Amino acid sequence: MRAQRRSMRALLAWSLLEAVPVLLSGQLMAAAMDHGFLAGDPVTGLALLGAYGAALLLGAFGTRQVMTPMATVVESVRDRLVRLVVSAALRESVARPEAAADDAVVARTTRQTEAARQLTAGLLLTARPVVFSLGAVVFGLVTLVPQIAAVTVAALCLSAVLLLRLSRGLRERYLAALAAEERLAAVAGEALSGLRDVLACGATHHVGRRMEQAVDAQAQASMASAWYGARRIGVIVIGAKLPLLITLVMGPWLIRTGTATPGAMLGAATYLITALEPALRQVVQAVANVGLHLGVLLGRLADQVREQPPTRDEVTSPPGGSAEPAHTGLTLEKVTFAYGPDSEPVVESLDLTVKEGEHLAVMGVSGAGKSTLAALLAGLESPDAGTVSLGSRNVSGLDAAWLRRTVTLVPQQSYVFAGTVRENLTYARPGATEADVAQVVDTFGLTDLVARWGGLDAALTRPGALSQGERQLLVLARTHLSPARVVILDEATCHLDPAAEAVAEQAFMARPGTLVVIAHRASSILRAPRVLVLQPGGVMEGSHRDLIGRSPLYTELVGEWGGTAGPPR
Numbered sequence: 001m002r003a004q005r006r007s008m009r010a011l012l013a014w015s016l017l018e019a020v021p022v023l024l025s026g027q028l029m030a031a032a033m034d035h036g037f038l039a040g041d042p043v044t045g046l047a048l049l050g051a052y053g054a055a056l057l058l059g060a061f062g063t064r065q066v067m068t069p070m071a072t073v074v075e076s077v078r079d080r081l082v083r084l085v086v087s088a089a090l091r092e093s094v095a096r097p098e099a100a101a102d103d104a105v106v107a108r109t110t111r112q113t114e115a116a117r118q119l120t121a122g123l124l125l126t127a128r129p130v131v132f133s134l135g136a137v138v139f140g141l142v143t144l145v146p147q148i149a150a151v152t153v154a155a156l157c158l159s160a161v162l163l164l165r166l167s168r169g170l171r172e173r174y175l176a177a178l179a180a181e182e183r184l185a186a187v188a189g190e191a192l193s194g195l196r197d198v199l200a201c202g203a204t205h206h207v208g209r210r211m212e213q214a215v216d217a218q219a220q221a222s223m224a225s226a227w228y229g230a231r232r233i234g235v236i237v238i239g240a241k242l243p244l245l246i247t248l249v250m251g252p253w254l255i256r257t258g259t260a261t262p263g264a265m266l267g268a269a270t271y272l273i274t275a276l277e278p279a280l281r282q283v284v285q286a287v288a289n290v291g292l293h294l295g296v297l298l299g300r301l302a303d304q305v306r307e308q309p310p311t312r313d314e315v316t317s318p319p320g321g322s323a324e325p326a327h328t329g330l331t332l333e334k335v336t337f338a339y340g341p342d343s344e345p346v347v348e349s350l351d352l353t354v355k356e357g358e359h360l361a362v363m364g365v366s367g368a369g370k371s372t373l374a375a376l377l378a379g380l381e382s383p384d385a386g387t388v389s390l391g392s393r394n395v396s397g398l399d400a401a402w403l404r405r406t407v408t409l410v411p412q413q414s415y416v417f418a419g420t421v422r423e424n425l426t427y428a429r430p431g432a433t434e435a436d437v438a439q440v441v442d443t444f445g446l447t448d449l450v451a452r453w454g455g456l457d458a459a460l461t462r463p464g465a466l467s468q469g470e471r472q473l474l475v476l477a478r479t480h481l482s483p484a485r486v487v488i489l490d491e492a493t494c495h496l497d498p499a500a501e502a503v504a505e506q507a508f509m510a511r512p513g514t515l516v517v518i519a520h521r522a523s524s525i526l527r528a529p530r531v532l533v534l535q536p537g538g539v540m541e542g543s544h545r546d547l548i549g550r551s552p553l554y555t556e557l558v559g560e561w562g563g564t565a566g567p568p569r
C-alpha cells in the first residue's frame with residue numbers, strides 16, 4: 001500500500017468527507033433541540049435537521065469518490081502479491097523440476113491471492129469508514145459533552161484491549177479449525193483415491209472410522225471457534241452500551257448542574273446510538289471475520305514467498321525434499337527387530353548388503369523371519385536398532401511415495417482388483433505402451449487367461465474366480481511392468497508350478513534392478529548367485545557352493561526340497 005501514496009491520500013480525503021454526516025449528526029441534533037424545538041422555534045429546528053439531510057448527501061458523494069482510489073490501492077496490492085508469489089513459484093519450479101509438475105500450486109496460489117484481494121477490498125470498504133466514524137463520534141462528543149467523551153474513550157480503549165485478546169484466541173481456534181478441515185480433506189482424499197484397495201482389503205470399517213474421527217475433530221474445532229467467537233458481544237457491550245448507560249445515568253445531573261444542555265445530551269445519545277454502536281459492530285465483524293481470514297491467508301502466502309531457494313543437494317530430490325539416493329543398493333547395519341517390546345527379536349543385529357542389480361535368495365525354516373526381513377528391506381517396518389539404507393540413505397528419511405515406487409514387495413497373497421486386465425497390469429505404470437503390456441502378457445504366459453476373459457480391456461468383475469496361480473502371475477506381470485528398481489518376491493510364486501516359477505524368476509533376473517527372492521523351492525535358491533540362510537544362532541550367506549556342507553540347515557533344506565548339488569545357473 002505504501003507504493004500507492006497518491007491514491008492513499010485521495011482515499012483519506014474522500015473518507016473524511018464521507019464521515020461528515022456522522023460528525024454533524026449529534027451537533028445538528030443538539031442545535032435543533034436547544035435553538036429550535038425547545039426554544040419554541042420549530043422552523044429553525046427543522047432547518048437544522050434539513051442541514052443534516054444535506055450533510056448526508058455530501059457524505060454519499062464522498063462514498064462515491066472513495067471508490068476510485070480504493071480500487072487502485074486494492075488492485076496494486078493484488079498485483080504485488082501475484083508478482084511475489086508467482087516469482088517464488090517460478091524460482092521453485094526452476095530449482096526443483098519435479099515440483100514444476102504440480103500445477104495445483106499455481107491454482108492454489110491464484111485462489112489465495114484472489115481471496116486476499118477480495119478481503120483487502122472488503123476491509124477497506126467496511127473497516128475504513130468505521131474508523132473515520134469512530135473518530136468523528138469522539139470529536140463530536142468532545143465538542144458537545146467532554147465528560148461523556150472521556151467515558152466513551154475509556155470504554156473504547158477497554159473494548160479495543162478485549163478485541164485484541166479475543167482476536168488472538170480466535171486466530172488460534174481458527175487455525176485449529178483450518179488444520180482439522182485440511183486433515184479431513186487429506187483423510188477423505190486418501191480414502192477416495194484408494195477406494196478400490198479399501199474395498200478389496202475389507203478395510204471399509206477401519207477407513208470409515210478414521211474418516212469419522214476426522215469429521216468429529218473438524219466439527220469440534222469449528223464449534224470451539226464459533227463459541228469463542230460469541231464472546232465478541234462483550235466488546236460491543238463494553239464499547240457502546242456502557243457509555244450509553246453512563247450517559248443516561250449522568251444525564252439529569254449534567255443538565256441540573258448546567259454542564260450540558262438537554263440538546264447536548266440528545267446529541268451525545270445520537271452519537272452513541274446511531275454512529276458508535278453500528279461502527280463498533282462493524283469493527284468487531286471486520287476484525288473477527290475478514291481480518292482474521294486475511295491475516296491467515298497472508299501468513300500462508302508469506303510462507304510460500306519466503307521459502308529459500310533450494311540447495312544443490314535438494315535439486316536432485318524426489319518429491320518430499322529428501323535427496324534421491326545415488327543408487328539402489330540395500331544395506332542393513334546391526335538391525336534388530338521385534339514385534340513387541342517384550343517379544344524375542346525376530347531379526348537380531350543383522351548386517352547385510354545387497355548391491356544394486358544383485359540377485360539374492362533368502363531361505364530359512366518357517367518363522368525364521370524371512371517375511372520380516374523383506375518388510376524391513378522394503379521400509380515397511382522400521383528397525384528397533386540399527387539402520388536400513390537404500391543407496392546409503394536411511395530409508396526412514398526417504399520420501400514415502402518415491403520409496404513405494406522404487407521398492408516393491410510382492411507378498412504371497414496376490415491382490416487382483418475388479419477392473420480390466422489392462423488396468424491390473426498397468427496399475428503401477430499407467431503410461432505403459434501396448435507393446436510393453438503385450439510383452440509381459442507373453443512373458444508370464446497370460447495369453448490364454450487374457451483370451452478367456454475376453455481381451456485386455458474386458459472387465460475382471462470377479463477376480464475371485466481366478467485361480468491362486470493366475471492371480472500370482474497377474475501380480476508378477478504387474479510388478480515386472482512397474483518402474484520399481486528393487487523387487488522383493490516374498491514367496492510370491494508359491495502357487496505356480498516349478499516351470500512357471502522358473503519362467504517368472506528368470507524374467508525378473510533379466511529385468512534391470514535389484515532382486516531379492518524369499519525362496520520357496522530349492523530351484524529358486526539354485527538360480528540365485530548368492531543365498532542368505534536365516535538359521536538359529538545367526539545368519540550365513542554365500543553361493544550354493546559355499547553353503548552346501550558348511551550350513552547344515554542349507555544342506556538339509558535343499559536336500560529336503562529335492563534340490564541337487566548342481567551349481568547355480
Ligand SMILES: Nc1ncnc2c1ncn2[C@@H]1O[C@H](COP(=O)(O)OP(=O)(O)OP(=O)(O)O)[C@@H](O)[C@H]1O
Pocket residue numbers: 339346364365366367368369370371372373
Ligand atoms: N505381525 C506380527 N506380529 C507379531 N508377530 C509376528 C508378526 N508377523 C510375524 N510374527 C512372528 O515373527 C516371527 C517371524 O515371522 P516371519 O513371517 O517373518 O517368518 P517367515 O520366516 O517369513 O515365516 P514363513 O516362512 O512361515 O512365512 C514368527 O514367529 C511370527 O509368528
